[in-house]
Amino acid sequence: MTLKTLLKRFNKEPPLGWAQLRHQKVRLLVALIAIASADIVIFTMQGFRMSMFGGATNLHKQLRGDLFLVSNRAEYLGDGQTFDRRHLYQAEAIDGVASADPLYFSFGNWINPWNQKISSVGVIAFDPVRPVIDLPEIDGQLEQIKLPDTVLFDSLSLPKLGSVPEFLTMGKTVTTELSGRKITVGGIFTLGSTIFIDGHIVTSDWNYLRLFGSDSIDNLKVGILTLEPGVDLETVKRNIQTYLPQDVEVMTHQEFIKSEADYWAEVPGGILFNFAVVMGFFIGVVIVYQVLYADVNDHLAEYATLKAMGYSERNLLVVVFQEGIILGVLGFFPGFIGSAGIYALLGYLTRIPLPMRFGVASQVFIITILMCLISAAIAMRKLQSADPADVF
Secondary structure: OOHHHHHHHHHHOOOHHHHHHHHOHHHHHHHHHHHHHHHHHHHHHHHHHHHHHHHHOHHHHOEOOOEEEEEOOOOOOOOOOOEEOHHHHHHHOOOOEEEEEEEEEEEEEEEOOOOOOEEEEEEEEEOOOOOOEOOHHHHOOHHHHHOOOEEEEEOOOOHHHOOHHHHHHOOOOEEEEEOOEEEEEEEEEOOOOOOOOOOEEEEEHHHHHHHHOHHHHHEEOEEEEEEOOOOOHHHHHHHHHHHOOOOEEEEEHHHHHHHHHHHHHHOHHHHHHHHHHHHHHHHHHHHHHHHHHHHHHHOHHHHHHHHHOOOOHHHHHHHHHHHHHHHHHHHHHHHHHHHHHHHHHHHHHHOOOOOOOHHHHHHHHHHHHHHHHHHHHHHHHHHOOOOHHHOO
């Protein structure tokens, strides 16, 4: 059956629930606006969560490697906890490990070349001969970061860091200070800022040493292990964890990403976002319930008549559920469109990529339908009081 046939049939024989809803057009419009508003609240909070968690794990997701070593005291990448570089070499000696590479990360003070204001940036470093970040833009500029005091600049850094990408595009040279050292920007790449980091800089391990001192090169934030083809990842992980001291933790790539996301999910900001989603859900339940309750109350005599004609209570309950589902579907789409616009605006203002993901949209759609079904279930209590004796 084609969509056109279904629409014709729907127009000729509309469900009783739809007939009841469209009878009160103003009430229907108010209900749809309320549902769309609740959806926009839920979408927006989910968007904030994505920008917090997704942005915080952008670097993690772009790293090459099979297993990752971190300090067992580290709660998240930027908390300052490191482990001794020699443990990386110990792990490389384990059977099944093909290579072991360090990743350095620290915060540096970036001076805007135009207004001289200081901002904090994340400084990422590695050996350019053995790159560990899976970004073609960086792979194509490895010779640049081999040069002394030369860095790559994240084009999605916040505007407060200066118009670096624009000046480089025009062929101009950009020089500034990073943590008290004069540096030159040799190129740009695209990673994305986060709520907590204004931007990122990529450079070589030797430039990192120049910026942060000789001790910095011996203390690692992350050790990245690449395994030999065909080996069992869990077996190698277990062997490495047994061999290394307890102050070093071994994670798979997914565990490494999840540990960062879990940390930010438990901070007060993450809890507030989750609470706002729950509040949006309950506000929607209350509003839809009021609409359905008023509709049932207005047509109570009709429902009682249908009962007298032989309709079972179950048949009438289906009508109320129809109304709830129709309200949920119709209210979701304007909420979706409005939220997509808000995502685009937030992405533009924050420089944090915030796409409308299918997983989030489907999750909010399910929440919307559930919200309306719960409202219908509560409103049905009024329907159960429809007594044919009240009509005749």
